[in-house]
Amino acid sequence: MKDQQAANSTQRRYEIAEDVLRSNIESGTLPTGLVLLEGPIADILQTSRAPVQRALQALEMEGLVHRFAGRGFLVGPPSADIEPNRTDIKALGLIVPRHADEALQNRSSWERIYNIVEADVAACVVFGRYRIVEMELANHFNVSRTVVRDVLTRLRERGLVRKNQSSHWIAGPLTAQMVKDHFVLRTILEPSAIRLGARAVSPTRLEGLLRRLRAAEEVNAAGSFQENEAIQAEFIECCVLATPNERLKDLVRNNLLPVIATDRLLRRLGLPGDPAIITELRLIAELLLRGATESAVSMMETHLDASLNRTIAQMKIVAIIPGPGVTAAYLTPVLD
Template sequence: MKDDQAATGTQRRYAIAEDVLRSNIEAGTLPPGLVLLEGPIADILQTSRAPVQRALQALEAEGLVHRFSGRGFLVGPPGADIEPNRTDIKALGLIVPRHADEALQSRSSWERIYNQVEADVAGCVVFGRYRIIEMELANHFNVSRTVVRDVLTRLRERGLVRKNQSSHWIAGPLTAQTVKDHFALRTMLEPPAIRLGARAVSPARLEALLKRLRAAEEASATGSLRESEAIQTEFIECCVLAAPNERLKDLVRNNLLPVTATDRLLRRLGLPGDPAIITELRLIAELLLRGATESAVSMMETHLEASLNRTIAQMKIVAIVPGPGVTAAYLTPVLD
């Protein structure tokens, strides 16, 4: 969801989060070396992680925070050799000015429930086709039918639900062919986007990404893939969405939503991630840093083909699972 694109007064949500964090760093409330994680900050600001992630990236570009071998960012400039301080940020009394708090909480009702509805839908579509009943969805979240239609319209824009010939809202099924279709679009969109945006990629951000990928690669050797989704998101933002074409970037983002939902669901079902993903992304980042754009584009095509094969193989395993243990009350299975 493009949570950060909803205007809040004269500022967007990520800009407000950025201002709050910057002022607390400058005031010393957030001391040098403090580990900043998206989740706890999002909880304090009562917003989603997307604007917090963008705010931290902006502060990184200013040199106020930097990445390190662990999760999150450290307060302070890079190269300062600061020891990570993992104090819970909620215990530090983050100062959120009243105007910022009011602006952050002024988001419309559909934004407040969107993430949960998206998660509910993603959690069942691999098991078949489900109908979403507007009235039941409205009652479930205690919102109006207008709010429900806003949510469903945005889910449809992202290809997660559709209307059938009877004008019923339908989610799923997520099939092997659906996944192949999305990966076919990825192959058409993402390698050319890398080629188009190669010169616009920030070298500092690329180096930080590469450092993070190498650390994740080392961690994966011990069986840890905790940061895989976050790193893949950062790779897309840094290397693919550097292309100076907003329409292309929107197409990439929207096509990735069901792909990410599929991967998240497979992890939720207990299927392991593949360490090869991190290695492939690391190779692409290294090639871009060396200026070997065409080799990076070719490696991206190889990565997408391998990712498709991995996903299809895991979906075959899921095919023998009887179905989700629990679905939201507003999701009704459609029997063929």
């Protein structure tokens, strides 16, 4: 048991969630046809949706679950004609071994506050420049300065904060020029990545992505913020990051961090996503599946140009919105 606990302590959360779900499917606790949704599973495992989402994608690759015309995944192989069973998973008594439960809850302190801090920062950077004082942030959450620095370092990786010449942590302002700069890099990097990695794209995974994109178009192309973000993340993983060039992968990932943060900010401010995004990604995926690589690259360039225009248009709308009336206590406006 101690060896098993030690092994689980080194596993990532999505790997633990994957193991828990797999064992419950194989034991029949999660029956064939059961609809699996990220939210309820995350609640049971007391974790965020991201590791659950990644776990379900891994199980899909194994053929233990598959996507369908509705939201979520169905337990069972994709080839089977299975009727969706929408029983609440919380009523089925999901078996979570003690060592897995402990490993899931044994998260670093920075992870427990990161999402809150990111949301606080993202909610104000479009309105101006704010200073974050480490000690005030530490006192606000009753954590150490080490934890605070871990959080701020990760926010810096995502382009949400930076250090100025006085070594003060500064958030914002998020400008249209910054967004344009990142999209220029996207246009250089991502079409090239698609061209280089087209032959390495998994046909099975690509077909699964296409089913998901088509379902989103049919049900509600605008979709929820979480669902659209998940679909776009899967598209990047499947179609862009299939390139064998590891350095190119790193450049794509790093450049996307502030782009994703910007989109997340706009959604949190209530601005809707554009249904055209799903259609554009579906067209690229279809072209790749047909082997029309250069056409897929051209469509990707078109998609990125349209995405930039959509983002800039929404930032212009935000520019006329009054700034936040209340910000977190550790965020201090910097007056120019």
